[in-house]
Amino acid sequence: MPAEAMRFFAPAAWVNGCWVRDVMLTVGADGHWSDIAADAPLQARAGAQSLAGPILPGLVDAHGHAFQRAIAGLTERADGGEDDFWRWRDRMYRVARRVTPEQLESIAAFVYGELLRAGYTQICEFHYLHNDADGRPYANESEMAFALVRAARRVGVGLTLLPALYMRSGFGAEGLREDQRRFASTPASILRVAQEVSRQCGDVNLLTVGIALHSLRAVDEGAMREAVAAAPTAMPIHLHVAEQQREVDDCIERHGLRPVEWLLHKMPLDSRWNLVHATHCSRAELEGLRKTRASIVVCPSTEANLGDGVFELGGWIGQGGSWAIGSDSHVTRDWCEELRLLEYSQRLSLRQRNVAARAGRCESSATALFQGALSGGSAAAGVSLGGLAPGQRADFMVLDMSAPALAGIPPDHLLDALIFSSPAAAPAQVFVAGNLVGAQDPLARASFAGAMNDLWS
DSSP states (O other): OSSEEEEEEEEEEEEEEEEEEEEEEEEEETTTTTEEESSOOOGGGSSSSEEEEEEEOOOOEEEEEEGGGGTTTSSSSSSSSOOOOOHHHHHHHHTTTTTHHHHHHHHHHHHHHHHHTEEEEEEEEEOOOOTTSSSSOSSSSSSHHHHHHHHHHHHEEEEEEEEEOOOOSSSSSSSSSSSGGOOOHHHEEEEEEEEHHHHHTSSTTEEOOEEEETTTSSSSSHHHHHHHHHSOOOOOOEEESSHHHHHHHHHHHHHHHOHHHHHHHSSSOOTTEEEEOOSSOOOHHHHHHOOOOOOOEOOOHHHHTTTOOOOOOHHEEEHTTTEEEOOOSSSSSHHHHHHHHHHHHHHHHHHHHHHHHHHTTTTTTHHHHHHHHHHHHHHHHOOSSSSSSSBOOOOEEOOOOTHHHHHTTTGHHHHHHHHHHHHHOSEEEETTTTEEOOOOOHHHHHHHHHHHHHOOO
């Protein structure tokens, strides 16, 4: 955090969903915005740090599994027969079964750096690699969690750590498969991990904890209720749900209800809940979910990569539903690409254009997408990251106006071009809590390459 108040001057800034000019921004000693003022006169700019381009608020990556960065690009060859999510999952387990705490820290530091330099300033880590390779708890059961915290601290990015409950291999199963033994946990154990990380790292700025429930197939009703009841009321709660049609079919066979329908009947859903994917939901489920004020986390690049399906964004936005984006398996580490793919998937499915804009009743699809991701991301992270406004953490990215995608673009269309004109224009600078971060670290790259060599040689 800044030791004292800091002042920045930006030629333009994205404030309350639109561009404003000649902006003075003041960061308090706590690392949060204390004042934002547009149309600042020349004399008011004295002593402020002048930024080289327009600025956008930092975004939250609302869902990810850091270790899966180690398989990005390595599951794209068919091995005969059908290929789907479940076959991909078996390949993913090959790394999940072997990665060490040291390798996890190297992988996480590398991918967190990639995400930060793209403009993500807070990462929600859905963490279920709890045990050693033999499925036994480490002497310190938070060993793997601390590896993730150290990685985030090295990079300078905000982290929302979400220890995940994982107890069985599927609906009706009595336990886990052999290749899932590292995931074994209980409601008490994930709360202990969250509490231990929070206790030992309480002096670490930018760290927040919550809990995750892996999925309905992996957690039974009793354990889910126990975990939710024990979690402090300020903790965000994350859950994979309805990602695959087979999951929906299995839930109906077991419970007579669709997954989100089951949650609406059985769980005390509220604004703390963040449902990841929700790809296969009925209109009635989405309407019921919106009334609870729960959010949905959409992961467009992973959902496309795994052949999950297309989330009905237009209907959800049209109902005023809260949502965020996540990079999930990290095949893409770029929020512009996630938002672009999210809109394009709607256009391909509906054979229409500007779906987000029309659903959100605004002129610009880029505005509807960015504002949605900004608002929902703050809820997912459990952190005040709702944009450039007093009280929000002072996270922002400075646009690189030399990027080809932005060349000659009228000022009011910069966000449109940033999202819909590829290749993406990476930010020139990224700030977290008022501090410049994100410098390339050659040691992080070398450490990641070493971990990859050990895992794949």
